[in-house]
Amino acid sequence: MPTLHGTLLQPRSTAQCDVTASAVVEFGEDGRFAEVRSGKPKGRDVLGGDGRWILPGFIDAHLHLPQWDRRGIDGMALFDWLDRVVYPAELRFRDPDLAEKLTHDFVTGLITNGTTTVAAFGSPYAESTDRSFRVLAERGYRAVFGKILNDMNCPPGLCEPADKALEESRMLAAKWHNAEAGRLRYAFSPRMPSCCSEKLLRGSAALADMLQCHVQTHVGESSAVVHASRETHPDQIDDVDVFAEMGLLTPRTLLGHGVFLDQQRRRQVAESGTALVHCPTANLFLQSGLMDYVAHRAAGIRMALGSSVAGGFEVFMPRVAVAALQTAKALKVHAIPRGAHPVPGPAEAWWMLTRGAAEALGWADAIGSIEPGFQADCLVVRPEPWIADLPPQQQVSALLYTLQPCQIEHVFIAGKRVGPGTPAPT
C-alpha cells in the first residue's frame, strides 16, 4: 500500500475547507484510510510530494451512462433534444456488447476527471444494465446505478410494460444492490412523471422501500416538463406532488434538477428528507432555467451536484461546481434588492463536490472525506505551483477555479489505484 504525501484539502462544512501543508495519508489493508497526519512520510512507497495536493474524490450525483458519447450537441430545448439525441442514444443499448464497451469508456472518462462515485441512469434494457454493472464491478468503481423506467410517452423500443420493468429492476437490485463490498448500489430510476404511469411509479416506490434501494428521477427540470407532468397526471398539481402522492419522496431519493420549485415545494422536499441534485451546466445548456441553489439550501434540502451528462457537456466536477457559483451570481446581479441574494463560496463548492454529496447519497459515514475509517477514495493532483504561495483560503478558491483534469496524477477508490492511465480490461 502506498503512502500519500502532499497538501491536504479537507472540506468540513459548507463554510469551512481546511488546508494542511505537508500531510501524510496512509491506507489500510481494508481499503479505508488508516492514518492522516501532518509531517513527513517514513516508508519508501510514497506517492505525491512537492507541489502535490491530496483531495477527496469527486461525486457526480446525476448523469446518464447511455448519453456519455452524446455530449455537447447544442441548439435544442429539452423535449426536442430527448427525441433527436437521447432516445436514439438509449436505443443503441439494446446491444449488450455495445453497452459493455460504452460502460468502459464511461468509467475511463470519469476516472480521468477525478470522479470516484456516481449516481447514474442506465438504459431500459436489463441485460445491458447487468453488463454495465459487471464492468463497474471489474473496474473497482463506486456507483449508484439502475435501469431507466418508462412505460408511456417514449418511443417504441424504449417503453415497456410496467410489470416487466419492475420485475427486471427487482432482479437487478437483488443481484447488485450492495454488491462488491457495498461499492455498488441499485437505484429504481423512473425517467420523469410524464413518461411513467401511476402503476410504474407506485411499484418503484414499493420495491425501493422493500429492498432499501435508492430512487433517482427528474423533477421540475423545465417549464415544459412541469406542464407535461400535469397533463399526464391531472389529479396532481405538479411533479413534486406526483412523487409525494406515489411515495417517492424519501431520504433514499435523488431528484435531478429542481429548477422549478416554489417555496412550498422546497419545504415539502426538505421535510421528506429527499435529496436534490443541482445540475447547473445542463440547466443552462438546455436553456431550462437558473436554479436558485441558495433558496433550496436555505429551505433545508440535502444537495449534491450533477454533471447531468448529456444535458450537461462538462464532466469535470470542479467546473460544474464553478457553474453552480456562477449561476448564484447571475441570480444575485438580477435580484431586487441586489444585495439580498447571498452567493455560496468556494468552500461550499468543495463541500458539494465531496462530503455534502456523500450526505445527499446517504453515504456520509463512508465516503467524501479523508479521515481514518472512511473509504480511501481520493486524488493526487499537481496544480499550478503559484497556488502554494497563497494564504489557505485563497488556495481553496484558486484550486477550485484553475484545477484541470490533466493535473490529476492518481485516482484511488477503496484504496486501489484505478487511474488515470489504467487500461480497460479487454
Ligand SMILES: [Zn+2]
Ligand atoms: Zn438526467
